[in-house]
Amino acid sequence: MKKIINDPGNVVEEMVDGLAGMYPQYVERIPGTTALLRSNKDSMKGKVGLVSGGGSGHEPAHAGYVGQGMLTAAVCGQVFTSPTPDQIYEAIKAADQGKGVFLIVKNYSGDVMNFDMAKDLAAMDDIEVRSIVVDDDIAVENSLYTQGRRGVAGTVFMHKILGAAADQGASLDEIEELAKAVLPHINTIGVALSAATVPEVGKPGFVLADDEIEYGVGIHSEPGYRREKIKPSKELAQELLSKIDESLKLSADKKYAVLVNGMGATPLMEQYIFSRDVLNWLAAKNIKPVFTKAGNYMTSIDMAGVSLTVMEVADDKWLDYLNYPVETIAW
Amino acid sequence: MKKIINDPGNVVEEMVDGLAGMYPQYVERIPGTTALLRSNKDSMKGKVGLVSGGGSGHEPAHAGYVGQGMLTAAVCGQVFTSPTPDQIYEAIKAADQGKGVFLIVKNYSGDVMNFDMAKDLAAMDDIEVRSIVVDDDIAVENSLYTQGRRGVAGTVFMHKILGAAADQGASLDEIEELAKAVLPHINTIGVALSAATVPEVGKPGFVLADDEIEYGVGIHSEPGYRREKIKPSKELAQELLSKIDESLKLSADKKYAVLVNGMGATPLMEQYIFSRDVLNWLAAKNIKPVFTKAGNYMTSIDMAGVSLTVMEVADDKWLDYLNYPVETIAW
Numbered sequence: 234m235k236k237i238i239n240d241p242g243n244v245v246e247e248m249v250d251g252l253a254g255m256y257p258q259y260v261e262r263i264p265g266t267t268a269l270l271r272s273n274k275d276s277m278k279g280k281v282g283l284v285s286g287g288g289s290g291h292e293p294a295h296a297g298y299v300g301q302g303m304l305t306a307a308v309c310g311q312v313f314t315s316p317t318p319d320q321i322y323e324a325i326k327a328a329d330q331g332k333g334v335f336l337i338v339k340n341y342s343g344d345v346m347n348f349d350m351a352k353d354l355a356a357m358d359d360i361e362v363r364s365i366v367v368d369d370d371i372a373v374e375n376s377l378y379t380q381g382r383r384g385v386a387g388t389v390f391m392h393k394i395l396g397a398a399a400d401q402g403a404s405l406d407e408i409e410e411l412a413k414a415v416l417p418h419i420n421t422i423g424v425a426l427s428a429a430t431v432p433e434v435g436k437p438g439f440v441l442a443d444d445e446i447e448y449g450v451g452i453h454s455e456p457g458y459r460r461e462k463i464k465p466s467k468e469l470a471q472e473l474l475s476k477i478d479e480s481l482k483l484s485a486d487k488k489y490a491v492l493v494n495g496m497g498a499t500p501l502m503e504q505y506i507f508s509r510d511v512l513n514w515l516a517a518k519n520i521k522p523v524f525t526k527a528g529n530y531m532t533s534i535d536m537a538g539v540s541l542t543v544m545e546v547a548d549d550k551w552l553d554y555l556n557y558p559v560e561t562i563a564w
Numbered sequence: 565m566k567k568i569i570n571d572p573g574n575v576v577e578e579m580v581d582g583l584a585g586m587y588p589q590y591v592e593r594i595p596g597t598t599a600l601l602r603s604n605k606d607s608m609k610g611k612v613g614l615v616s617g618g619g620s621g622h623e624p625a626h627a628g629y630v631g632q633g634m635l636t637a638a639v640c641g642q643v644f645t646s647p648t649p650d651q652i653y654e655a656i657k658a659a660d661q662g663k664g665v666f667l668i669v670k671n672y673s674g675d676v677m678n679f680d681m682a683k684d685l686a687a688m689d690d691i692e693v694r695s696i697v698v699d700d701d702i703a704v705e706n707s708l709y710t711q712g713r714r715g716v717a718g719t720v721f722m723h724k725i726l727g728a729a730a731d732q733g734a735s736l737d738e739i740e741e742l743a744k745a746v747l748p749h750i751n752t753i754g755v756a757l758s759a760a761t762v763p764e765v766g767k768p769g770f771v772l773a774d775d776e777i778e779y780g781v782g783i784h785s786e787p788g789y790r791r792e793k794i795k796p797s798k799e800l801a802q803e804l805l806s807k808i809d810e811s812l813k814l815s816a817d818k819k820y821a822v823l824v825n826g827m828g829a830t831p832l833m834e835q836y837i838f839s840r841d842v843l844n845w846l847a848a849k850n851i852k853p854v855f856t857k858a859g860n861y862m863t864s865i866d867m868a869g870v871s872l873t874v875m876e877v878a879d880d881k882w883l884d885y886l887n888y889p890v891e892t893i894a895w
Contacts, residue, residue, distance in 0.1 A: 235868070236834055237800060238834060238837050247797075248833050248840070249836075251836035251837055252836050254843040254856070255822075255858050256856070292836065426568070427566075445566075469568060493586070497829075498866065498868075500828045500866045501828075503569060505579040505586070506568060506569050508585065508586045512582070512586070525586040532831060532832070534833060537566070
């Protein structure tokens with residue numbers, strides 16, 4: 234393992250310091266935790282708080298989405314490990330402005346359990362907390378760490394949409410309703426060229442041959458659904474889009490948002506080429522997405538690969554939310 | 565070589581399509597070229613045009629910095645290869661609004677020569693063109709492809725500062741003066757953990773042992789100044805900062821902007837940890853930078869490593885320019 238770190242056991246602590254130090258205009262550390270709170274307190278006033286988080290290693294998720302128009306706070310667990318309930322609870326308290334707090338949780342058993350426990354702790358303080366569990370990864374049902382589908386890059390669309398609504402003064406009820414409405418329209422699926430190396434483990438989560446890829450790998454190196462020899466970008470796009478098409482029933486009559494997401498070690502050059510192939514495949518079906526974005530948004534440390542998220546924009550208001558201005562590190 | 569591409573000989577063509585397709589709100593392709601022009605034509609009116617570019621493989625540089633408040637156009641050469649004079653000339657013509665065009669060129673012999681030739685072509689059209697050659701890399705004097713110091717990540721600060729000035733209506737004379745004033749205050753130096761693989765070459769530019777790093781490597785895998793065993797992030801920060809300190813004579817009485825730049829395959833987790841160590845080193849000298857940023861800004865395809873740019877903010881107006889709002893893909 235060759236990494237720019239100090240102590241493998243202390244990476245999250247130091248990373249959170251780095252984030253808060255480099256971006257004081259957006260985030261500040263909640264004392265005694267590895268959670269980051271929005272620095273712009275005025276922007277929080279009178280608004281529902283939005284809290285997300287999970288294991289670290291998915292940077293810029295989730296701290297990179299903390300700021301006006303998006304999240305209120307993000308809790309950074311140890312690498313690929315759910316944050317503890319007490320840390321989530323501290324983030325909820327810090328995010329609460331008397332209008333309630335909404336939690337955006339990726340569907341991993343540990344996260345679901347710990348965010349739920351934090352919700353119970355907050356209830357004892359009379360903070361009203363609701364939540365959504367994002368399960369956008371259509372690659373496989375059930376997985377290591379997960380009952381049902383995993384939560385992956387599509388979570389960032391959820392952050393963005395709910396964040397815009399919260400900034401515009403939506404109530405906790407309205408945000409919950411919006412989250413439930415959006416969720417089934419978000420589908421994600423990825424392909425891995427290599428696995429991530431967790432610093433404390435020191436070696437990759439799995440090994441692929443020099444010419445091999447795996448479809449449907451999770452963001453913690455969970456197994457996907459097929460290994461085969463690497464194919465041209467066009468064919469990778471075709472494979473992933475076919476799966477999404479089966480699930481979402483893509484149609485030229487509907488509107489779509491597309492997120493091409495790099496897994497950490499995949500250069501933008503490859504992401505843009507893959508994006509072109511995605512757009513071409515969609516164009517052949519007379520689909521021109523109304524919103525598109527490519528880059529490293531929900532990574533898996535140093536994994537090579539991409540994921541593709543397609544969201545049906547079933548309500549034009551969702552598009553306004555996607556385009557709503559934000560003040561964050563990474564959106 | 566395992567990459568998400570189609571034809572290794574066609575990566576730039578397809579990447580430019582992908583960029584223009586994913587980000588039509590910011591960039592559009594200049595017909596017949598692999599150059600990208602700002603989509604927002606109104607924002608160009610009455611302003612000096614700013615054109616940059618160079619070999620591809622440094623994404624998001626330079627197309628990611630095209631947009632209001634930053635570049636007017638960016639020319640994408642073949643991978644690690646200077647764009648041709650005719651392509652640069654087309655970008656100059658497209659960027660010109662009658663107020664002249666300013667070229668930001670990284671110091672590589674091919675780039676310097678081809679941008680100069682394009683300048684001559686434009687002069688025949690009575691387009692007034694000036695330029696600056698950025699040579700911020702303090703690692704080595706002269707190099708493969710370069711007389712003098714290389715131009716690297718600090719170029720992005722130049723884009724940002726000149727872009728803000730141009731957007732505020734600075735004349736060609738004023739922009740040239742500003743560029744010359746800023747240039748000597750920008751210093752960059754990097755460390756590589758692995759080399760980039762150019763798609764058409766198919767193997768890394770050099771090979772480091774599993775526990776080895778090289779200081780001062782260029783963004784085209786040009787040799788650096790020392791190889792040794794990997795050290796903790798803290799010591800890497802110390803090494804790079806000492807070199808910058810020798811050159812800039814860092815002082816608590818001065819203001820600094822800091823850019824921590826990932827080379828393409830280095831996760832944000834590592835970049836943030838390294839950032840923390842940079843900030844700590846500076847804090848020990850009572851220096852708190854007035855502007856900080858970390859992420860992949862000037863990459864070397866899939867190279868692993870980071871570079872550190874420190875700019876002395878010798879004039880408060882430069883800080884305003886750094887903070888000036890932009891509409892781009894990647895700033």
